Amino acid sequence: MDEQKIPFWRDDRVLKIVGQVIVLAVILVIGAIIVNNVSVNLRRLGLPPGFGFLNSPAGFSIGDTAIPYSSTDTFGRALLVGIVNTLRVALLGIVLATLLGIVVGIARLSNNWLVRQLALVYVEIFRNTPLLLQLFLIYQAGFLKLPSIENPLRLPAATYLSNKGMHILWPASSLRTTIALILIVASIILGLILWQRRLKVMELQGGSVGRNYQIAVIALAVIGVLALLFGLEWEAPQFTGNSVDGGLYLSSEFGALLFGLVFYTAAFIAEVVRAGIQSVSKGQWEASQALGLQSGLTMRLVVFPQALRVMIPPLTSEYLNLAKNSSLAAGIAFPDFFQVAFTINNQTGRVLQVLLLIMIVYLTINLIISLIMNGLNQRVQIKER
Amino acid sequence: MTTTTPQFSAPPVNQLGPWAWAKKNLFSSWFNTLLTIISLLLLIWVTTSLLGWALTQAQWDVLPSNFRLLLVGRYPVEFIWQVWLGVAVIAAVGGFSWGVLARQARLLDRRALITLGVLAAIIVVVLALLTNPVSIALALGLLVLLVLTGFAGQAIGRAKPQLGTWLPLLWLVGFLLSFALIRGLIIGRTVRLDDLGGLLLTILVAAVSIVLSFPLGVLLALGRRSDLPVIRGLSVLYIEVIRGLPLITILFASQLLVPMALPPQIRTERVMRAIVGFTLFSAAYLAENVRGGLQSVPRGQSEAAKALGMNPLLTTSLIVLPQALKAVIPTIVGQFISLFKDTSLLAIVGLTELLGMGQAILANPQYLGRSGEVYLFIGLIYFLCCYAMSSASRRLEKQLSAPRRAVEPALTTARPDGG
Numbered sequence: 001m002d003e004q005k006i007p008f009w010r011d012d013r014v015l016k017i018v019g020q021v022i023v024l025a026v027i028l029v030i031g032a033i034i035v036n037n038v039s040v041n042l043r044r045l046g047l048p049p050g051f052g053f054l055n056s057p058a059g060f061s062i063g064d065t066a067i068p069y070s071s072t073d074t075f076g077r078a079l080l081v082g083i084v085n086t087l088r089v090a091l092l093g094i095v096l097a098t099l100l101g102i103v104v105g106i107a108r109l110s111n112n113w114l115v116r117q118l119a120l121v122y123v124e125i126f127r128n129t130p131l132l133l134q135l136f137l138i139y140q141a142g143f144l145k146l147p148s149i150e151n152p153l154r155l156p157a158a159t160y161l162s163n164k165g166m167h168i169l170w171p172a173s174s175l176r177t178t179i180a181l182i183l184i185v186a187s188i189i190l191g192l193i194l195w196q197r198r199l200k201v202m203e204l205q206g207g208s209v210g211r212n213y214q215i216a217v218i219a220l221a222v223i224g225v226l227a228l229l230f231g232l233e234w235e236a237p238q239f240t241g242n243s244v245d246g247g248l249y250l251s252s253e254f255g256a257l258l259f260g261l262v263f264y265t266a267a268f269i270a271e272v273v274r275a276g277i278q279s280v281s282k283g284q285w286e287a288s289q290a291l292g293l294q295s296g297l298t299m300r301l302v303v304f305p306q307a308l309r310v311m312i313p314p315l316t317s318e319y320l321n322l323a324k325n326s327s328l329a330a331g332i333a334f335p336d337f338f339q340v341a342f343t344i345n346n347q348t349g350r351v352l353q354v355l356l357l358i359m360i361v362y363l364t365i366n367l368i369i370s371l372i373m374n375g376l377n378q379r380v381q382i383k384e385r
Numbered sequence: 386m387t388t389t390t391p392q393f394s395a396p397p398v399n400q401l402g403p404w405a406w407a408k409k410n411l412f413s414s415w416f417n418t419l420l421t422i423i424s425l426l427l428l429i430w431v432t433t434s435l436l437g438w439a440l441t442q443a444q445w446d447v448l449p450s451n452f453r454l455l456l457v458g459r460y461p462v463e464f465i466w467q468v469w470l471g472v473a474v475i476a477a478v479g480g481f482s483w484g485v486l487a488r489q490a491r492l493l494d495r496r497a498l499i500t501l502g503v504l505a506a507i508i509v510v511v512l513a514l515l516t517n518p519v520s521i522a523l524a525l526g527l528l529v530l531l532v533l534t535g536f537a538g539q540a541i542g543r544a545k546p547q548l549g550t551w552l553p554l555l556w557l558v559g560f561l562l563s564f565a566l567i568r569g570l571i572i573g574r575t576v577r578l579d580d581l582g583g584l585l586l587t588i589l590v591a592a593v594s595i596v597l598s599f600p601l602g603v604l605l606a607l608g609r610r611s612d613l614p615v616i617r618g619l620s621v622l623y624i625e626v627i628r629g630l631p632l633i634t635i636l637f638a639s640q641l642l643v644p645m646a647l648p649p650q651i652r653t654e655r656v657m658r659a660i661v662g663f664t665l666f667s668a669a670y671l672a673e674n675v676r677g678g679l680q681s682v683p684r685g686q687s688e689a690a691k692a693l694g695m696n697p698l699l700t701t702s703l704i705v706l707p708q709a710l711k712a713v714i715p716t717i718v719g720q721f722i723s724l725f726k727d728t729s730l731l732a733i734v735g736l737t738e739l740l741g742m743g744q745a746i747l748a749n750p751q752y753l754g755r756s757g758e759v760y761l762f763i764g765l766i767y768f769l770c771c772y773a774m775s776s777a778s779r780r781l782e783k784q785l786s787a788p789r790r791a792v793e794p795a796l797t798t799a800r801p802d803g804g
Contacts, residue, residue: 113410141757
């Protein structure tokens, strides 16, 4: 009996290819219909394609700029200002939210009842209300209710607080400051390298050798602190009667967005930290206690490094959320990238081009954060032989 | 002969006196004492400043005069009974499923009684400050309806234990019915979608979007796990691009692009476009949740189905998906909660859902500068809704995971025919 050939309409291999071709065809047809409609509508509205408009003058001013910008600059420059603002708030937000989140997460596990309950209340309140509402509340009922710029609140360390924002002590941009900054960074890097070398030497030779290294590190630390205190040219804000000049100016929109993002994200990070610490088995605590480690050292040297392995993947998604949530700046008129792009869309009507730019920028930011965190994740994983 | 039954007795209860408790939990070391003092000072500072503001400076009269706006927006006043009817349907479905899920236990145990009592107290006290007695009576009536349908659900659930699996369908039907009643599609007058507002719009957008995104999300999850490269590639592309974008971008895109993508003669309401945006957004996240569920189903299940001669379609729809979806119910509830919070972004797009309505009220010169009062109240509403949903989902999670081993065998021994 010769073997029966399977007819092609029942052949699994053929069916798979045909199925995919059909799906692709359906999607292409729907896509073509949509593209056709969009182009018809765009032509009806008289909107030309292309990105040439980025080179024409913007004509609107931006309230809070970290790089020089005036309303005669181009749309492209305005977008760059927006990107810098987004990155500024996202980076600072990630750092501060992580710090606050770790503190609250550890407080959730404190053996002090009151601290535990306060941390729980904090987490529940901030996780169960929308971020936009918190931003509105912080901005409108917080920052805007501060005294006006003619009569600002004076806080210690020459800090002025008004409903326009905050002026804080900041190193002026001068040659002296640059040299001091280089000194500080160099001494930190050198110090870290020496410290690692010292640990290695101690590991190899045993006992507490490496005294020379210790002295060198202390000397570097002294240089760094001296440069920080006296090298930098600190510039204090000056109150001139009806405004404040000098120092670093942080607008109240920036402050509200930063505070909102930090408080909101820290509540989620706190839960990540708590879950991470709880995932470390109890035996690890007990073993390090049996070895005579104090509880602070146990946390730092034994528990936290292990918890970090569990924490980094969810932490990554919280960072991504923070970066994406920074676009809620639109609700409180902070000129972040989205807000600037939206203003440009309103002025020029280039919907598709502006949306494409927004997609590219946010996907790139997300990709960068993911790559960095994945690299970190690989570093903290258990190195098995 | 000498079989001694081992004597089990409960471990000695460690009764700590209040002083001993305080010493153990608050003042066990100098560091702990310091922490206690600092937190106590913080607590006192926050509560006194908040209370001081709330009792002396705040002008709460903005709330009673705008309470209706916050709840239902510009819904026509004379047809407000349509909303009550729609809410009653949801309460009945909720009570019924509560009864079915709690069929083995006493319905009104201490916990339920406390919850109901607190709810009734909140209704009487809070609503008395904010609205008229008729609404209070109707709200209390809803609670009674909840309990009555709870008992009905318990009785029916005991008679037909397999009813539990049909509850999601019941919810879908109840939800559609409620939506139709509120829109006035069955009886009364039809209300335009754009006339809905406040909390009603918030709940509506969140619920419609999650229901609509469900099939799309399941398809995307299956597509991502498919071994056909084109389908997998397209699914991954969609999921990752949507998840990489801020929601506000997608909402703006949907407001601006949906009218452009459609032929010029079709007009869409703004709420409709917002729902499209939320659905597309939510589907990508749902797909990732469902994918987690699919991965939790052991391979043996689909292999066994294959061995029984089922084709891939039947295997997926009858064997794999039901188990996967059951596993992800809690995460889907979690996603609904975050979607519920995310609907506040509609305020930026200019729709008057709960937060947008708050903005609209504050734009009225009569209520200038009352942002603290209005936003705190709105925050309280969000908090109560989200907190209630998350604790309900935690209980649901327990109920769904426990009965497999612990309760169902007891049931089968009690009634051998009731499989």
